Amino acid sequence: MHAILKFAIAFASALIISQSAYAAGQLNVYNWGDYINPEVLTRFSEETGIEVSLDTYGTNEEMLAKIQSGATGYDIVFPSVHMRDIMQKLGLLHDAKVNTLNGFENIDPANMISKVDPESSFCLPYAWGAVGIFYNKEEAGELKTWDDFFALPDKGKKITMLDDLRETIGVALIKNGHSVNSTDGDALKQAEAWLLERKDKISAFSYDIVSLVQAGDIAAAHWYVGATLYTLEEPDKLGFVIPEEGATMYQEDICVLKDAPNKDSAIKFFEFYMQPEIAALNTLQQVNGTANAPARDLLPPELKANPNTNPPPEVVAKLQIFEDLGNDLRMYNRVWTKVRTAQ
């Protein structure tokens, strides 16, 4: 009892001391779950004395809804590019003049893809990656194309796709030769029919499949390049491929919110993160693509020479990114409801 009490007092005073030691400032980060190397945040706190708090979300929409409903206290968020365009249009972002900050010369112009902020004045391009096929080689063999993927169920193997209307309808649009941002009713009808034909073959629409692919319960899954984390651990058993027909890609930017209470800390974080070694430190743990060009050279060969995390230009050219669809999103939603409801 006595020891516990002593410990509690020591712990409480340690907390108080550490708080006063970190009087340099505060940075409240609102990010996707597991989407930044914790070591990056620790190093930032050590170097600047700014204390970092981290909150997480699961979808762009969840984050948007929370910010729109007046959640205050967050300084920086990590929206996908189409979502940051929406947020900028809605006046939720602060113009941080990112392109005037120290280290901005490291940012690859190829990653400045925002439609409303092509000069990257509001947000800092963060990370990107392809969405392809994560598979178990023992069950699926080697895969190269979406056709290979959809041939698996005929051999009694299971496949899953993402529980995300844009991603999964996106694959159908790509296979039918349309843009993943198509708002043409006929193109969407074609995509819908294409997915409905394959509905029976798809075992599930899910994100939570990593352990099932590892165990071989699922032979192959439509998933993110982040799967490279697992394929590097067991290269003989697990694989990831960007299908030859093309695929979708994601990119997130880091943005400062209009109501951010600690805008100075946010600017410091941007400058900290634009250092190539810090971006490389993050990429090492996240195993995706970084927008920081010199950082790519600092990566170990298994990531640098990896055709998935650092794809050659001809593959990058086949990757499509989502744009904001405005009201036309309702057409996609309609297709998605039909696909998911079909028996």
Next chain:
Amino acid sequence: MATKRDLRSLSTLLTPSTLFLGVFFLGPLAVMVIFSFLEPGIYGGVVWNFYHWNYGRILGWADGEWEDFDPVYIDIFLRSVRLALTNVGITLLVCYPAALWVSGLSVRWRTFVVFIITLPFFVSLVVRLFCWVLILRPSGFLSTSLMGLGIISEPIDIIYTETAVLIGMAYILLPFMFLPLYASIEKLDHSLLEASADLGANPFQTFWRVILPCTLPGIAAGAVLVFIPSLGNFIVPDLLGGAKVMMIGNLIEQQFLSARNWPFGSALSVMIMLVMFMLIVFYLRRIGRSEIVR
């Protein structure tokens, strides 16, 4: 009968709960009803224009611009009702014999068993459901143990099926059926059973004509308590059904998040609430009252 003082103390006692319900239940409910008649905003939220398509769309009517006529939402609703009713049946079949058995135990054991049944509530629902994914998958616990025992030769494959959804829903809602059943079975007057036996009824007749009617309020309460969360559930169909079995709860979740159509989500919610409300009124009229009379 009630004196002024009784009234005063009564109103003092009821004020906090009335305020609480008013602010945290009726307030959001009013927002939901109002939203269900408005136009959806492009990026979530609402535009303050009257918009009647939300309810029409549930029935399949098309607004001509974004929708074609298609009663897909009615299908989803009927499927949800079917699954929820099946789930009521499963939990009833599992819990009734269990509750009968528990009510026959000594007081100390009864308390222990009731404690055990509420124990899973201490663990997060998502964690428990993910355990079921691990149990039900082909290389999982269920399949390997049955194969190890030589009962089956091929791995059973029920993950991402309607069966898996039913197993998961029955699992999470069992306590809601068990507890009201147990409460009404425990209250059962044993002299009635003796009387029934004395008058020449066999055990089956005693069960059918005495025990069952006496515990009907418990069955009805359990059925309502299981039916309502089953109908609105969206986590189980997502995790165990692989999002292939779409229920009304998934549809509503989708409207508020990825589809960014809050008014349609609100209209669907209002529709479910009305169905639930009618069910509860029916319950109170038919069964609840007979219990009070007794």
